Amino acid sequence: MAVALIVGASRGIGFELARQYRADGWRVIATVRQLQHADALLELGCETIQLDVANVEQCAALGWRLDDERLDVAILCAGVYGPRTSGLETPTQAEFDTVMHANVLGAMRLLPLIGPLVVNGKGRLAVISSLMGSMGQRGSPSGWLYRASKAALNSVLVDSALTFGPQKAICVSLHPGWVRTDMGGDGADLAVEDSVAGIRTTLAGLRAADNGKFFNYDGSALSW
Template identity: 65%
Template sequence: MRTALIIGASRGIGREFARQYRADGWRVIATARKEEDLADLTAIGCEALALDVTSAAECAAIAARLEGERLDVAIQGAGVLGQRSQGLEAPTEEIFDTVMHTNVLAAMRLLPAIGPLVANAGGRLAVISSRMGSIGLRNDSSSWLYRASKAALNSVLADAALELGPRGAVCVAFHPGWVRTEMGGAGADLPVEQSVSGMRATLAALTAKDNGSFLNYDGKQLTW
């Protein structure tokens, strides 16, 4: 049975990944930080593990718990927008730390542990980034802290791809589209089901030459 690890599966895009992979017959290991969300994930057939991605101790505990697993798919989707801003508005240190720790440092702690488990299975590793992190496509400076965090996450993914690609993993950064979740809001373009089914189809079709790509949910290449 194929195994997927979904980090940040309490709601939104992460939960939909867990739901769809389960519905497709996969074994799903899914993380959340609240008891009620862990219970919900268990109820839909996932192996639910507690993880606040900003906790170094909890990231280390997850790494130990997963040792020996072979992951066909691993998704790091936990993320925060932080403070919405317009133009060059300095963030507080507290908000800077929350956004950078959640969106960047967590991946730098988790990918070294999870990546080899994906490589051993010849699997696919994805981070849920954002087109807002693209420097080449940049035409708007709103929420610049979030943009900076996703640009940094893209850099982390590029390095992970260099390390893990030769060992058998295919590593990509996704823009999931503008998706109707708590973060995306009710006015967003896409239902979460469509975004996630698109990313799952894209993941399933990846080959070694796609390692280190920045992809739209439907598989189109994006400029870094």
């Protein structure tokens, strides 16, 4: 049975990823920050693990818990937006730490642990980034802390791809589209079901030459 690890599956895109992989017959290991958010995932038949990606002990514990798993797909989905700025409003230290710890440091703790498990499965390792992190396609400074965090996440994904790609784990950064979730809001373009269906199709269609690249949910290539 194919195995997927979804980090940050309590709601939004992460929950829908868990739901669709389960519906497709996969074994799904889903992490949630708060265990009271595990019920709906357990009802779907997912295995759940408590993980706040900003908590160093919980990140290390995930590595122990997963031990020698062989993952076909691992997706780091947990993320926060932070302050909804329009210009160059300097974040507070606390705002900076919250966003950078969840979006970047969490990935830098988890990718070294999860990468070898994806190598075991010759699978696909993805981070859910954002087009807002692209520097080449940037037309606005809004949400500059979030943008900086996703640009940094893209950087650590490329380093992960250099590390695990030669061992046959295909590592990519994904933009899910502008999606109707708590983060994306009601006015967003895409239903979460459609974003996730596209992400799953894109991951399934990856080839070795795609390692270290940035893709839209619909499979089209994005520039950094």
